[in-house]
Amino acid sequence: MTKITFSILQVIIFVAIAPLISGVITKIKNNLRFRRGPGIFQPYYNLVKLFAKEEVTSETASWIFRVTPLVVLASTVTAAFIVPAFMPGYNTGDLLLLVFLFSLGRFFLALAALDTGSSFGGMGSSREMFISSFAEPAAILSIFAISLNLGTTNLLAISYLYAIKLSTVIAAISLFMVILAETSRIPIDNQETHLELTMIHEAMVLEYSGRSLAIIELASYIKQVIFFSLIGTILLPVFLSYGLANNFMVFSGYLAKLFTLCILVAFIEVNLAKMRLFRAIDFFSFSFVLALIAIIMAALGV
Amino acid sequence: MANIFNLHLGFLHDGLSLFFLATILLISIPSGIYSLGYLKGHYSKGKIIYNWVLFILFVISMLLVVTVNNALVFLICWELMSLVSYFLVVFDEKSEKSQSAGTTYVVMTHIGTAFITAAFLILYKHSGSFDFSILKATADTLQSTARTLVFIFLLIGFGTKAGIVPLHIWLPQAHPQAPSHVSSLMSGVMIKTAIYGIIRFIIFILGVDSLWWGNLILVLAAVSCVVGVIYALMEHDLKKLLAYHSVENIGIILLGLGASMVFLKINLPVLAVFSLAAGLYHLINHAIFKGLLFLCAGSVYKATGTRDIEKLGGLIKKMPYTSVAFLIGAMAISALPPLNGFVSEWLTLQAFFQGALLSTSGIKVFLSLCAAALALTSGLAAACFVKAFGITFLAQPRSAKAKEALDVPFSMKIAMGILSILTFVFGLACAIIFKMLVIVSKSALGLKTLNVNFSLNNFTLVTANNTAVSLPLVALMLIASVLVAIVLLFVFSGKSKVKKYNTWDCGYYKLNSRNEYTATAFSKPFRIAFSFFLLPYKKTEKIRESFYHVKTFKYETFTTPVFGKYIYAPLLGIILSLARFMRRLQPGSIHLYISYIFVTIIALIMFMKKF
Numbered sequence: 086m087t088k089i090t091f092s093i094l095q096v097i098i099f100v101a102i103a104p105l106i107s108g109v110i111t112k113i114k115n116n117l118r119f120r121r122g123p124g125i126f127q128p129y130y131n132l133v134k135l136f137a138k139e140e141v142t143s144e145t146a147s148w149i150f151r152v153t154p155l156v157v158l159a160s161t162v163t164a165a166f167i168v169p170a171f172m173p174g175y176n177t178g179d180l181l182l183l184v185f186l187f188s189l190g191r192f193f194l195a196l197a198a199l200d201t202g203s204s205f206g207g208m209g210s211s212r213e214m215f216i217s218s219f220a221e222p223a224a225i226l227s228i229f230a231i232s233l234n235l236g237t238t239n240l241l242a243i244s245y246l247y248a249i250k251l252s253t254v255i256a257a258i259s260l261f262m263v264i265l266a267e268t269s270r271i272p273i274d275n276q277e278t279h280l281e282l283t284m285i286h287e288a289m290v291l292e293y294s295g296r297s298l299a300i301i302e303l304a305s306y307i308k309q310v311i312f313f314s315l316i317g318t319i320l321l322p323v324f325l326s327y328g329l330a331n332n333f334m335v336f337s338g339y340l341a342k343l344f345t346l347c348i349l350v351a352f353i354e355v356n357l358a359k360m361r362l363f364r365a366i367d368f369f370s371f372s373f374v375l376a377l378i379a380i381i382m383a384a385l386g387v
Numbered sequence: 388m389a390n391i392f393n394l395h396l397g398f399l400h401d402g403l404s405l406f407f408l409a410t411i412l413l414i415s416i417p418s419g420i421y422s423l424g425y426l427k428g429h430y431s432k433g434k435i436i437y438n439w440v441l442f443i444l445f446v447i448s449m450l451l452v453v454t455v456n457n458a459l460v461f462l463i464c465w466e467l468m469s470l471v472s473y474f475l476v477v478f479d480e481k482s483e484k485s486q487s488a489g490t491t492y493v494v495m496t497h498i499g500t501a502f503i504t505a506a507f508l509i510l511y512k513h514s515g516s517f518d519f520s521i522l523k524a525t526a527d528t529l530q531s532t533a534r535t536l537v538f539i540f541l542l543i544g545f546g547t548k549a550g551i552v553p554l555h556i557w558l559p560q561a562h563p564q565a566p567s568h569v570s571s572l573m574s575g576v577m578i579k580t581a582i583y584g585i586i587r588f589i590i591f592i593l594g595v596d597s598l599w600w601g602n603l604i605l606v607l608a609a610v611s612c613v614v615g616v617i618y619a620l621m622e623h624d625l626k627k628l629l630a631y632h633s634v635e636n637i638g639i640i641l642l643g644l645g646a647s648m649v650f651l652k653i654n655l656p657v658l659a660v661f662s663l664a665a666g667l668y669h670l671i672n673h674a675i676f677k678g679l680l681f682l683c684a685g686s687v688y689k690a691t692g693t694r695d696i697e698k699l700g701g702l703i704k705k706m707p708y709t710s711v712a713f714l715i716g717a718m719a720i721s722a723l724p725p726l727n728g729f730v731s732e733w734l735t736l737q738a739f740f741q742g743a744l745l746s747t748s749g750i751k752v753f754l755s756l757c758a759a760a761l762a763l764t765s766g767l768a769a770a771c772f773v774k775a776f777g778i779t780f781l782a783q784p785r786s787a788k789a790k791e792a793l794d795v796p797f798s799m800k801i802a803m804g805i806l807s808i809l810t811f812v813f814g815l816a817c818a819i820i821f822k823m824l825v826i827v828s829k830s831a832l833g834l835k836t837l838n839v840n841f842s843l844n845n846f847t848l849v850t851a852n853n854t855a856v857s858l859p860l861v862a863l864m865l866i867a868s869v870l871v872a873i874v875l876l877f878v879f880s881g882k883s884k885v886k887k888y889n890t891w892d893c894g895y896y897k898l899n900s901r902n903e904y905t906a907t908a909f910s911k912p913f914r915i916a917f918s919f920f921l922l923p924y925k926k927t928e929k930i931r932e933s934f935y936h937v938k939t940f941k942y943e944t945f946t947t948p949v950f951g952k953y954i955y956a957p958l959l960g961i962i963l964s965l966a967r968f969m970r971r972l973q974p975g976s977i978h979l980y981i982s983y984i985f986v987t988i989i990a991l992i993m994f995m996k997k998f
Contacts, residue, residue, distance in 0.1 A: 192773060363912070
């Protein structure tokens with residue numbers, strides 16, 4: 086029973102801190118560019134504003150458009166149960182389930198984008214599915230490499246089977262590249278742009294407004310924090326093994342991991358330019374090859 | 388010669404046969420119900436009766452194929468199944484397309500049957516009987532070269548029927564031409580009889596001889612699933628798209644099968660049982676969701692008269708029932724939890740993972756690459772079904788026919804409803820179903836005594852190394868989080884205020900369906916990414932009034948059918964030129980023919996004397 090309570094607690098913390106992570110990344114990015122930028126709590130203000138606003142939906146849209154925000158949120162929250170971030174939670178699924186749960190949300194989002202009949206939506210939908218289908222093999226292969234070292238695809242094992250290897254690190258880099266794409270970051274997508282020709286995720290949610298937009302935004306914040314926790318747990322599971330006896334230390338260690346990743350992502354975003362859509366294939370090929378190297382190394386026991 | 392006719396005719400009732408029997412009946416019954424509404428108004432009364440006769444014969448022949456216990460009778464039933472399905476493919480005999488599709492089908496399927504016959508004859512020569520039990524008992528003593536030959540022949544023979552790349556050429560032509568309830572049977576069940584053949588004859592009777600058999604099947608399977616899904620992405624004919632997905636899904640099933648054969652040879656019997664059961668799970672799942680999708684495609688065709696998705700759109704409002712059924716099928720085939728497609732893909736991936744974990748270095752990497760191929764396939768399949776569902780059912784109608792579509796009669800709804808519910812049942816009850824499939828798999832592999840169990844308390848699937856996934860729990864969590872979100876929203880921000888307005892149109896006039904994204908546009912990134920394989924080309928045609936003024940402009944894009952152009956067309960060319968050469972033997976003179984007969988008789992007499 087305690088395990089279930091802890092899992093639920095963990096998900097609530099995920100949801101609570103998710104917007105903050107985005108705020109921190111934006112802040113760091115702006116500071117790197119010698120700008121002031123909005124405060125780190127800006128995403129919360131945005132969400133509150135959007136929740137209160139009136140919603141405008143397209144006349145063309147059907148029920149798919151209306152249920153999509155809820156499906157996206159539900160699939161993301163369910164995924165949040167799987168990743169052990171700062172406490173070993175309840176055993177609900179494994180890493181592979183995580184991949185497929187995100188596909189569920191993406192599938193509906195891509196459909197909703199086509200639902201309004203706007204060509205922007207179609208463009209976003211097509212590009213998102215294009216990118217995700219190339220991201221998937223790289224993701225699965227890096228998950229395989231990590232899991233080969235763990236002996237199982239169940240991430241909970243990480244909390245008591247701690248042995249970090251070089252192949253895990255390489256696989257984690259490969260996974261990190263996939264995560265950059267999945268969280269619509271540069272060099273694959275750009276969260277800051279609303280330029281028709283370049284946007285991907287933003288093009289899909291272009292027709293959303295008010296409460297629905299808020300839910301989708303919240304879901305993508307949660308998705309980001311899940312991915313960051315995943316990378317953090319894989320590379321530095323040490324805090325998990327302290328167990329629940331030392332709550333404060335484990336939690337601050339977790340926050341430190343997230344903060345480090347925020348800085349890393351901000352650096353990447355500031356220093357790289359967005360790639361052309363078809364360069365994404367090269368990006369994922371690189372990630373795929375890295376994961377393959379990790380598998381070969383894992384096979385050799387490195 | 389005598390013992391050919393000394394038939395011990397009987398029926399098999401082992402796990403494997405019962406499993407296929409159940410699969411066939413599971414899809415045939417809804418298809419039969421569906422055809423009540425589908426055929427009405429579409430065809431004349433005589434035609435409907437003719438269809439029913441063929442339909443029942445088709446189902447019976449499939450049932451016989453998976454239950455008879457004699458290779459000779461098997462061949463007869465197999466041939467019956469092929470011929471009856473040929474007549475169903477050319478059912479709309481008026482169109483030239485269905486004639487040519489039927490011809491391709493009948494030729495390809497007979498090439499396959501020829502190979503199967505050859506394999507059976509080799510086996511017969513060795514054991515002196517066509518009976519399965521005798522074949523199995525004597526297969527062990529078969530010479531290694533003969534055994535390899537039998538394997539290759541069986542693989543080609545059954546591979547043709549299953550539609551393994553590059554033998555898939557007939558499948559996307561023939562399946563869409565049949566009436567939709569027959570397409571659902573052909574794609575859902577008939578091609579699975581070939582999988583039955585592979586399991587029964589290669590794994591069960593012949594026994595896996597060496598490691599490369601499994602490796603070969605894995606490579607073919609990986610190629611089939613990727614190639615199938617790439618072609619499906621390029622396809623805008625709804626039924627043809629689904630047919631290409633059958634090639635893909637046969638690949639996924641064979642991934643499970645091939646992995647099982649590999650595991651048998653590297654001495655991992657528990658995993659062999661696991662991955663064969665995963666393959667069988669995908670087989671029945673594919674039968675369910677592909678059957679469902681073909682029925683939905685048939686409903687769309689009946690309502691609108693077209694299968695070209697570029698002319699559809701907006702059907703979700705006109706045909707709410709069909710669209711929900713299609714959405715469920717699309718979600719299942721895209722392997723989204725908590726539906727059934729997810730279960731079998733998860734199991735197959737887990738089979739690869741555990742294999743990679745326990746095997747030695749080379750096989751580790753190979754199995755991981757197979758898993759990557761499966762991941763690419765499932766990503767592309769999701770993209771393809773976003774396209775298929777989005778363009779067909781969402782946004783605004785793109786033609787007058789789509790605008791006037793009405794939902795289908797009750798009997799068709801019932802059939803789609805049954806299969807939609809089955810996708811949920813096979814997803815949520817996965818632990819119980821997998822438990823049964825493990826028993827089937829054990830009996831097929833001859834490992835009945837192996838004590839393994841991959842289900843926990845009937846709700847959770849567990850792999851051999853204790854990785855678990857519980858789909859009822861996932862479904863519960865999905866529903867619970869939706870409910871919590873709704874309640875929280877209601878508490879904190881009250882009832883939502885929604886205003887209906889136009890889609891944003893950049894200040895342009897009102898958007899119409901001409902502004903919508905098309906299926907061609909949707910798949911363009913994929914066409915460019917796979918251009919090395921698809922070899923796309925375009926044709927432009929300008930009609931000018933004068934040098935300065937272009938009156939109309941036509942632009943079409945095509946992809947090159949690589950297999951048709953570079954393998955089958957040259958092959959056909961050789962055969963035809965040989966036939967032209969042979970034609971000289973038949974100038975039409977009766978004297979010459981009589982002399983042929985005379986020479987033949989002389990030759991036969993000499994032959995008989997000599998031996």
